[in-house]
Amino acid sequence: MPRVSMVVRHLLNREGSGVTDHVLLTWINEFSILLEELGHSLEVWQEGTRWNKVYYGVGKIFAIPEKDPHACSLPNVNQAMWESSADISLAVYQDPLLVYPQPHQVSITLGQSIPSPDMLADRSTPQTRREWKNQLMQGISSVNHVVTNNTQFIQWVISSWPGLSHKLKHIPDFLEPEPSHDVAPKNMPPSGDTIRIVFPCPALPRFGTSETLRAVNALLDQYSQVEFYFCGNLPPSIETHMQKWVDQRPRCYLNSGEKINYNFADIALFPIKREPVPVKSVIEAMEAGAVVIGSMWGPLVDFIISGYNGLLIKPTDTDIFLAVQRLIENPVLKENLGVKAQETRKSFKKDIWKSRWQSLINELLRGEVQ
Structure with a gap:
């Protein structure tokens, strides 16, 4: 079965003993189901203390240590995925900074929110901020598509680099709330005209x-x-x-x-x-x-x-x-x-989200998008 690799920051914690990002986990669970319907399997690469495991609903997860696990990019994780990518049909990156230093030849990066150099925290200097923005531009320009659910992210990219607007795709996320129960909160009196x-x-x-x-x-x-x-x-x-x-x-x-x-x-x-x-x-x-x-x-x-x-x-x-x-x-x-x-x-609805993603992936894997 053809493989799709996804590079993330931390889906599980560094030791692999617990989930750190439940929102990301939900998204990856559904993305994995979507890929399976297209005949592909998913594997996830993240920063961690060098382990690998199969996680239910996700697939195989590989953890690669970084010299600085809090850095903007994860070059060791990126390189490890790249070195095993001979039979990978598609790479998906959680954000554009994770594309550095080497993008897969058929790849997508997500863009969930407007990037901020504040993530550099107390290490921020004019030089590190320039490097941060340069890596961000390289990540956006070197993939086939940047897929985002956030129109403000699209506006930010276009205002920063107008020549990269053709890279952007807007696919709103599915939002499936839990079933509600017809039980009012405690203390709630009858409605009337309130x-x-x-x-x-x-x-x-x-x-x-x-x-x-x-x-x-x-x-x-x-x-x-x-x-x-x-x-x-x-x-x-x-x-x-x-x-x-x-x-x-x-x-x-x-x-x-x-x-x-x-x-x-x-x-x-x-x-x-x-x-x-x-x-x-x-x-x-x-x-x-x-x-x-x-x-x-x-x-x-x-x-x-x-x-x-x-x-x-x-x-x-x-x-x-x-x-x-x-x-x-x-x-x-x-x-x-x-x-x-x-x-x-x-x-x-989830069906609409799935249909949009399937169309994009099919285009990429058929080589219709350069």
Whole structure:
């Protein structure tokens, strides 16, 4: 069976004893099934303490040690894969920096997010930043295609290197939420004419927690039909404080750590300031017909059109308040946005993702793409 090799940073930890990236694991599981249907087997190469094992749902995983396991590129892993590539039909790289120093002659790199030299951390100097960007450009230019689910990544590449636009392919990821159960969160009273607002993000600054709480304070004071449900994970250090905040306010409930069923929500708030964005939670909310109010950046702009199937805002307390107020005072708009959100969700089904990838791989392996 023809082999496809994939180079990643860390799917399992360096010792191979546990998974470090569950999102990547889910993607690779489905990609492996897709390849098997095309008559190919998958193997994965990563940085680690020199081991190999067969991992269920993935295939064989090879770990190769690096002198600096936290470096931007993994030249030893790349070279080890290259040296065993005589009968490899296709190479897939997790990001463009992993293409360095030697790309396979038929290859794809993924581009999930806008690269940042911040990954160089305290080792960053003008020279290392130049080297980082040079390796990035080489990785993008030397493969057959750069496949991304992020239109902002496409815009960033085109603005940086306009001549490389022909390398880019946009394939949105599949997003399959877990089946929901018709059980409302605890403390949730009957619906009536209430507007139920859910905040499903962890209580961390980058998720806009403080801004949300300030906006909710004002909404609870102004609108008696508003109910607020804090459903994000809470660090132990602030759980008592959050419980006290909730207890001091009417129609305010704490459901931290519970599986959220968005069928009982009218509005879901995602005023996120920086990555990671809980895309799966956003899609679950849209599938249930809840109106998503999210930040106007990152992955959200790939599937939310503000005013059509959700609302995009700046992650400030004022913007959160005004967006919710707009929905409260315009119930027809709220209903329409929820319906369109459910329709949009259908575009992210696994079958569509699989069909797009199969078409691209078939083109490459037939030699139709240079």
